[in-house]
Amino acid sequence: MNINILAGGPTDLLPNLTNYQSIDDIWVGVDKGVLTLLSLNIQPALAFGDFDSVTKDEMEIIKENIKELKKFIPEKDETDMELALNWALEQEVDLIRIFGATGGRLDHFFANIHLLIKPILARKMIQIEVIDQKNTVYVKGPGEYSINKNPQLKYISFIPITIEVDNLTLLGFKYPLNDRNISLGSTLCISNELINDYGNFSFSKGIIMVVRSND
Secondary structure, three states: EEEEOOOOOOOOHOOOOOOOOOOOEEEEEOOHHHHHHHHOOOOOOOOEEEEOOOOHHHHHHHHHHHHHEEEEEOOOOOOHHHHHHHHHHHOOOOEEEEEEOOOOOOOHHHHHHHHHHHHHOOOOEEEEEEOOOOOEEEEEOEEEEEEOHHHHEEEEEEEOOOEEEEEEEEEEEOOOOEEEEEEOOOOOOOOOOOOOOOOEEOOOOOOOOEEEOOO
16 A cells, blocks of 8 residues: 655645556555645545645635544644654555655755654654656665666765765665665765666665655
8 A cells, every 4th residue: 555645835836646546555645645635636535734835715625525534733742744644654554755845845854854764863764756747756774776767857866864875785776786885975976877667775874765756
């Protein structure tokens, strides 16, 4: 099962959400993202938020259309997105996709990116991806991974989000690496490309963010 979460970020940055619908997908709306889903004729199974960004009339529309509504007071310890993600991580889920989480306020954007680390810290084998029109972002802990070529996401960057990422090796890339230690703040692995249909990356310590992008 896949869980797709739509937040209330700028709609002009969203990909075509209908490409992410299947019988194995559950949609969750976060705050104003609920209204976006309804406008696209995508029925959310649940909705999370304090809904401080919607009008009274919009709130009535949400109440009329959402059977399971998780409404919170604005004064809370977690963001609306974290509340939705916490629920998703408790389900028997293979993949969590997050949309509407880029653009707009930078504090919300950075908070959403940091949420990608939650499964790794909890030792859960669940991948979370933040997706918009030009980017897919996810994080990985130590291990060996394969990555397939995607012409729509030509560039691949590897960004350390811990003090050190040890023994990073990149195979099948335009700019290969062999057992390099990459420190937090390094831009060494920005804008790489695959030279074959797939490549491999591995490292022994740390957490790395993978960003797949296109211009």
